[in-house]
Amino acid sequence: MSDFKARTIYQIYPKSFHDSNGDGIGDLKGITEKLDYLQSLGIEYLWITPFFTSPQKDNGYDVADYRNIDTLFGTMKDFEELVEEAKLRGIGIMLDMVFNHTSTEHEWFQKALAGDQYYKDFYIFKDGKPGTPPTNWVSKFGGSAWEYVSAFNQYYLHLFDKTQADLNWENKNVRKELVNVLKFWMDKGVKGFRFDVVNLISKPEKYADDHEGDGRRFYTDGPKVHDYLKELCHESGLNDDGMVTVGEMSSTTIDNCIRYSNPKEKELSMCFNFHHLKVDYKDQQKWILRNCDFMALKKLLNDWQLGLQEGNGWNALFWCNHDQPRIVSRFGDDKQYHKESAKMLASMIHFLRGTPYIYQGEEIGMTNAYFEHIEQYRDVESINYFKILKKEGKKEEDIYRILQERSRDNSRTPMQWDDSPYAGFSENEPWIEVTGNYKEINVKNSAVEPDSILDYYKKLVRLRKEYKVISDGSYIPILLDHESVFSYKRTYDSQTLIVINNFYGTETEVELEGNMEGYQCILSNYESRDPINRLILKPYESLTFLKNE
Numbered sequence: 001m002s003d004f005k006a007r008t009i010y011q012i013y014p015k016s017f018h019d020s021n022g023d024g025i026g027d028l029k030g031i032t033e034k035l036d037y038l039q040s041l042g043i044e045y046l047w048i049t050p051f052f053t054s055p056q057k058d059n060g061y062d063v064a065d066y067r068n069i070d071t072l073f074g075t076m077k078d079f080e081e082l083v084e085e086a087k088l089r090g091i092g093i094m095l096d097m098v099f100n101h102t103s104t105e106h107e108w109f110q111k112a113l114a115g116d117q118y119y120k121d122f123y124i125f126k127d128g129k130p131g132t133p134p135t136n137w138v139s140k141f142g143g144s145a146w147e148y149v150s151a152f153n154q155y156y157l158h159l160f161d162k163t164q165a166d167l168n169w170e171n172k173n174v175r176k177e178l179v180n181v182l183k184f185w186m187d188k189g190v191k192g193f194r195f196d197v198v199n200l201i202s203k204p205e206k207y208a209d210d211h212e213g214d215g216r217r218f219y220t221d222g223p224k225v226h227d228y229l230k231e232l233c234h235e236s237g238l239n240d241d242g243m244v245t246v247g248e249m250s251s252t253t254i255d256n257c258i259r260y261s262n263p264k265e266k267e268l269s270m271c272f273n274f275h276h277l278k279v280d281y282k283d284q285q286k287w288i289l290r291n292c293d294f295m296a297l298k299k300l301l302n303d304w305q306l307g308l309q310e311g312n313g314w315n316a317l318f319w320c321n322h323d324q325p326r327i328v329s330r331f332g333d334d335k336q337y338h339k340e341s342a343k344m345l346a347s348m349i350h351f352l353r354g355t356p357y358i359y360q361g362e363e364i365g366m367t368n369a370y371f372e373h374i375e376q377y378r379d380v381e382s383i384n385y386f387k388i389l390k391k392e393g394k395k396e397e398d399i400y401r402i403l404q405e406r407s408r409d410n411s412r413t414p415m416q417w418d419d420s421p422y423a424g425f426s427e428n429e430p431w432i433e434v435t436g437n438y439k440e441i442n443v444k445n446s447a448v449e450p451d452s453i454l455d456y457y458k459k460l461v462r463l464r465k466e467y468k469v470i471s472d473g474s475y476i477p478i479l480l481d482h483e484s485v486f487s488y489k490r491t492y493d494s495q496t497l498i499v500i501n502n503f504y505g506t507e508t509e510v511e512l513e514g515n516m517e518g519y520q521c522i523l524s525n526y527e528s529r530d531p532i533n534r535l536i537l538k539p540y541e542s543l544t545f546l547k548n549e
């Protein structure tokens with residue numbers, strides 16, 4: 001288990017990472033070409049989002065063949081080379097398994113549509129008349145979660161886009177197929193898996209209207225989800241092989257995450273939860289803007305740290321991924337305090353109990369895209385919501401403001417490698433525009449800049465390997481009532497760590513309790529400081545003190 005406690009995982013969205021063949025789309029060879037860079041960061045696992053055969057309606061989260069590589073991204077040989085080359089650099093590859101649904105172009109769904117009952121049972125078909133779906137559940141991408149098939153006078157369930165049909169996990173044959181998919185990739189030498197929205201796989205026995213919400217309470221952490229995960233991991237030998245596994249857990253609870261990740265349960269290594277990334281949603285709604293509720297954020301981080309610690313669960317620590325806006329634009333200040341706030345936000349989570357994830361470009365402080373026209377957007381969810389919000393009567397300028405803050409495309413713009421045209425991502429026009437600030441914010445500049453954000457991330461990765469207190473220590477909250485500082489202690493044997501983060505761009509004062517003798521400042525985003533009890537923190541200042549006796 002300790003294998004992944006001291007390690008940091010790097011996430012790659014292949015379409016936007018590096019294009020090796022000049023078609024404007026990132027590919028597997030492109031990742032291989034950048035392995036030395038990734039090794040220099042010190043990371044030991046790469047989670048790569050789906051590159052399997054897919055019509056790309058949801059950028060690969062609509063898989064049409066789990067065992068093949070989409071020609072957009074390369075060939076199986078390219079993949080095998082990537083695994084090999086990564087291994088030489090001490091990096092394990094983690095694949096992204098989308099097992100809640102398949103693309104409607106998957107052979108199974110096509111056979112189902114052709115009337116083959118064996119494959120119809122792979123999906124969730126329910127009776128219903130045109131215009132009256134079986135339930136009022138809402139798809140996560142907007143609109144009804146049911147699509148009508150006139151040939152059967154039935155609907156099929158899709159919790160996401162209508163081209164992503166939900167699999168019927170009740171069917172043992174489905175579960176067997178998925179175990180075999182895992183075995184196939186384990187034989188190719190992959191070292192772990194991320195499971196997409198995996199806490200949605202178990203649907204309720206009865207399908208009924210939700211009069212309180214959009215239906216999610218019926219299938220989130222559903223009735224048999226723990227049994228299914230135990231079976232999946234056991235049958236594929238995932239646990240015996242010491243693989244790293246992480247489940248993406250939509251709207252989950254602390255108690256369920258303890259069960260998902262407590263080693264005794266033999267389910268997963270750790271969980272992603274998203275509650276801390278909804279503190280700027282109004283009434284849990286992504287498409288209504290609101291400022292970050294810092295006290296709510298503190299409470300959530302703290303509750304999850306303490307809750308999982310108590311139940312011996314394990315958390316994935318993250319701010320960014322391919323579905324979230326860039327954190328420096330979201331909770332930091334990507335203009336006046338770009339460097340300071342990016343570093344503070346990094347410290348805030350990297351020293352917590354759990355395994356940290358870095359999303360491509362986060363380590364150089366990449367910002368939101370600030371696109372101004374709908375034609376610049378590519379994401380199915382953003383485009384759907386543009387239409388929905390327009391229909392609701394919202395003004396276009398307001399919709400653009402929302403998209404500029406909330407669209408998933410904010411994190412999907414090409415990785416900024418240098419200041420050449422297309423940011424060194426590709427030699428030709430990329431599938432999605434490069435963010436306008438690439439001439440200043442890029443890897444090439446970061447590599448020579450003193451005190452760069454990149455350098456800071458390297459230190460964070462290194463410190464986690466160096467000190468047991470970071471990888472294995474207990475978490476103790478401090479300054480819980482402070483209205484602008486997130487601070488905590490970690491303890492392990494004779495080591496104690498104190499982490500102090502000013503979340504805002506204004507000075508603030510903190511008073512630390514206890515004797516500060518013996519502490520030294522091991523990381524700071526301004527100059528180093530003496531460990532004293534009373535400190536006036538600068539805007540976005542982050543300080544980490546260590547006592548190592």
Ligand code: NOJ
Binds near residue numbers: 058062197323
């Ligand atoms: C979560 C993935 O992260 C997201 O990108 C995708 O659209 C949905 N799951 C559906 O697979």
